[in-house]
Amino acid sequence: MTNSRHLLSRKVLALLIIIITATSFSACSIGDTLTKFASSLSPQNRFLDRLVREQNLAEQPDVQITDALSPVSYDSKYGYRSLDSEYKEIYDRIHIAVLNYHRYVDLRDQPTPINDFLRIFYYYIDDHPEAFWVNPHIENFYYDKSEEMSIGVILQYMTSDATDRFNSVTGEMDNKVADSEITSMREAFNTKVNQILEAISPNDDDLMRELKIFNYIANNVKYDDDLAAEIKQGITIDRPVRQNAYGAAIESTTVCSGFSKLFLLLTNTLGLECLTQYGKLEGEGHQWNIISINGDYYNIDVTEPILTTPDKTYVNYTLFNSPDSVITKTHSIKPAYLIDSDFQVSYNTPACTATTDSFESFFAIKASGAFNHRDFQQKIERLYTYNISELYFKFPNDPTQSTVQNYFDNNAHQFESLVSRYFTMDNSYYFLEQTGSAFIKLNRK
Numbered sequence: 001m002t003n004s005r006h007l008l009s010r011k012v013l014a015l016l017i018i019i020i021t022a023t024s025f026s027a028c029s030i031g032d033t034l035t036k037f038a039s040s041l042s043p044q045n046r047f048l049d050r051l052v053r054e055q056n057l058a059e060q061p062d063v064q065i066t067d068a069l070s071p072v073s074y075d076s077k078y079g080y081r082s083l084d085s086e087y088k089e090i091y092d093r094i095h096i097a098v099l100n101y102h103r104y105v106d107l108r109d110q111p112t113p114i115n116d117f118l119r120i121f122y123y124y125i126d127d128h129p130e131a132f133w134v135n136p137h138i139e140n141f142y143y144d145k146s147e148e149m150s151i152g153v154i155l156q157y158m159t160s161d162a163t164d165r166f167n168s169v170t171g172e173m174d175n176k177v178a179d180s181e182i183t184s185m186r187e188a189f190n191t192k193v194n195q196i197l198e199a200i201s202p203n204d205d206d207l208m209r210e211l212k213i214f215n216y217i218a219n220n221v222k223y224d225d226d227l228a229a230e231i232k233q234g235i236t237i238d239r240p241v242r243q244n245a246y247g248a249a250i251e252s253t254t255v256c257s258g259f260s261k262l263f264l265l266l267t268n269t270l271g272l273e274c275l276t277q278y279g280k281l282e283g284e285g286h287q288w289n290i291i292s293i294n295g296d297y298y299n300i301d302v303t304e305p306i307l308t309t310p311d312k313t314y315v316n317y318t319l320f321n322s323p324d325s326v327i328t329k330t331h332s333i334k335p336a337y338l339i340d341s342d343f344q345v346s347y348n349t350p351a352c353t354a355t356t357d358s359f360e361s362f363f364a365i366k367a368s369g370a371f372n373h374r375d376f377q378q379k380i381e382r383l384y385t386y387n388i389s390e391l392y393f394k395f396p397n398d399p400t401q402s403t404v405q406n407y408f409d410n411n412a413h414q415f416e417s418l419v420s421r422y423f424t425m426d427n428s429y430y431f432l433e434q435t436g437s438a439f440i441k442l443n444r445k
Contacts, residue, residue, distance in 0.1 A: 044142070045108070047171065048108065048142065051103075051104040051152075052104065055097075055100070055103070056100075058179055059183055060183070061184075061187040061190060062187055063186075064190055065194065066193075066197055066269070068270050069200070069202060069209075069270050069271045071268060071269045072269075072271060072274075074095075076273075077127035077128075077268070078273065079091075079123025079124065080123065083123065087116065090110065090112060090120050094124045097155060098128075099131075101157065102155070103164065104152060104153070105155060106151075106152055108151045112150050117138075117150050118138060118345055121138060123345075126264075126275065126276045129244065129245040129261035129264050129265040130189070130190075130245065132189065132241055132244045133158055133186070133241070135155070135158050135163060137156075138153060139154070140154035140156075141154065142154075159178075159185060159241070160181075160241060161239055162175070162177045162181075163175075163177065163240065164177055185250075189245075189246055189250060192249045192250055193265065193266065193269070196216055196266060197269060197270070199212055199216065200212055206272060207293055207357055210293060210300075211387075211388070213266045214300070214315075214320060216266075217259060218305040218306055218315045218316075219306075219315070220252055221248050221258075221262070222252060223254075223255065224242060224255055228255050232284070242258065243255055244258050245258060245262040245265050248261065256286050256287045259303040259304075260276055263289055263300070267289075272291060273292040274289055274290070275290050275349065277289060277290045277299065277347075279331050280332045281330065281331050281332075286331065287303075288301035288302070288319075288327075289301070290350065296352075296354030297350045297353075297354065298321035298323065298352050298358060299324065299326075301322075305319070307432075314430070317390065317392060318359070318360075318435045319435075320358075320359040321357050321359050322358055322359070323353055323358060324351060324353065327352075329435070333349075362382065363379055363382055363383060363386075363388065364394045364437070365393045365394065366393075366394055367396075367407050368395070376414070377418055380418055380421075381422070387444070389443070390442065391425075391440045391442055392437055392439045393407070393437060393438050393439065394437050395407070396436070397436075398436060399433075399436055401431055401433075415440070419442065423443055423444055424442070424443045424445065425440055426440055428440075
């Protein structure tokens with residue numbers, strides 16, 4: 001109750017408050033247009049009863065996402081298991097509503113502070129990127145005026161070219177996207193996800209599964225600069241599904257949210273625990289992932305993992321399975337989903353301190369001290385086993401171009417003799433100054 005009163009006192013909510021009568025509706029806003037319909041009297045209960053009666057079971061898509069290997073179960077997803085039992089019940093109600101395209105979630109028997117409901121809702125959205133048709137912005141809810149508790153929420157759905165439009169005066173959808181169109185999109189989406197998962201073998205270890213998903217996204221999904229510009233400028237997005245897993249999988253173009261959601265969905269389906277991490281990159285809001293490999297947590301950013309050189313493009317693995325100490329050189333971690341300038345849903349994301357399965361430790365050469373013949377040989381064998389075609393070198397203390405050049409000149413002969421069993425090697429290297437690393441392109445024999 002305290003959280004709810006605090007939320008209602010904010011200026012952004014108070015701007016739209018219109019008190020009509022004791023039994024009518026009032027309105028206020030979070031971010032876009034969060035509308036509150038206030039009254040605990042019987043006329044509203046009859047109205048809400050009608051909303052419940054009008055909700056039917058949706059026809060589910062013919063094509064389901066394959067439960068590849070041992071997927072992360074519903075109750076093991078990160079957001080869900082972060083809730084207490086009471087709030088898990090509300091999470092379950094959201095899930096049932098979403099699967100059946102219900103636009104109204106009835107909370108009259110379990111009134112909930114608005115802030116708490118929003119936290120549950122965003123946990124659900126992050127846990128279930130396959131529910132791409134859900135508008136991630138809650139705009140309308142009903143509340144008990146005497147208690148200031150939410151007693152019902154309006155969900156809005158979206159398709160490739162339309163979004164539900166709710167009329168806060170009439171309490172009706174002026175424009176409701178067709179349920180059949182959502183089902184059709186789900187069938188196409190599920191089919192595509194299944195096709196991606198066909199590349200995964202039951203014999204692959206966790207790291208191999210993760211690499212295959214990472215490589216697929218790197219080579220098949222492009223960053224949508226135009227969409228990013230629209231978001232930055234606050235322009236209304238005409239096709240918001242471009243921002244999520246649907247845009248990444250079906251349209252093969254998206255922004256950071258779509259990259260991270262597709263990666264999360266695919267890895268969870270393969271049984272890998274994965275969640276969303278929030279923060280900033282180059283001063284702008286950004287999303288990436290945290291994944292658990294062999295019991296340890298790592299950061300992984302799958303947005304734009306492509307390096308373009310004058311002659312070719314390559315996959316950039318420098319932020320593959322990074323500990324916090326590495327990724328914070330370029331990213332700032334702020335684990336919260338921003339609703340508006342005053343309110344955000346916080347996440348208790350795990351710290352990423354392990355290095356065992358980081359790319360830097362497991363695959364890259366530590367370019368300092370005496371040349372380590374055994375370590376180099378081991379890394380080459382791993383690159384061959386995991387089908388990676390870039391040999392990375394990690395340099396200490398902010399190396400310069402000349403430092404890197406000297407290192408390769410002094411060790412070129414040893415490189416060639418150790419690599420030759422598995423690969424041929426390009427003569428040139430590429431220096432990544434921002435991360436203090438460099439790589440040589442390998443060609444598998």
